[in-house]
Amino acid sequence: MDDRGYAYARLEHEGIISPVLTVQCEYRKMMHYGDTARIEVEIEKFNGIKMIVSYKVYLESTGELCTVGQTSHCFLNADHKPVSMKKSNPEFYSKMLDKR
Numbered sequence: 001m002d003d004r005g006y007a008y009a010r011l012e013h014e015g016i017i018s019p020v021l022t023v024q025c026e027y028r029k030m031m032h033y034g035d036t037a038r039i040e041v042e043i044e045k046f047n048g049i050k051m052i053v054s055y056k057v058y059l060e061s062t063g064e065l066c067t068v069g070q071t072s073h074c075f076l077n078a079d080h081k082p083v084s085m086k087k088s089n090p091e092f093y094s095k096m097l098d099k100r
Contacts, residue, residue: 004043006095015078016089018051025069029059036060046096048086050074 001008011018031037038058047053050072057067077083085093 001043001070001094004095004098006092011089011092014089016083016085016092017076017080018073019076020071021050021074023069023070024071025067027067028035029066031057031059031066034060037066042069043096048084048093048096049082 001011008018011065036059038060040058042054043051044054051074052070052072055067055069055071056065057069058064059066075083075085077088085096
């Protein structure tokens, strides 16, 4: 979200939260204590009501892919009611659709 120009902290400051609905994780290669990881994050799907985020975790020293995963999220207002970001925050909605 930072890369698209709308930090999550700003969203929370504006009274919107995005709780995790589901988590999927597949471990492909072991990492050890002290290893440095490089994590790539991508918004896979966004429709203004729900969002799916994918993750790839690489072992920094070798570039090997160690873990892949996904989380799904929704958007809730301060009363914990679902909101459509297209209606409630058009700027955020537009930036999340930007594939850069």
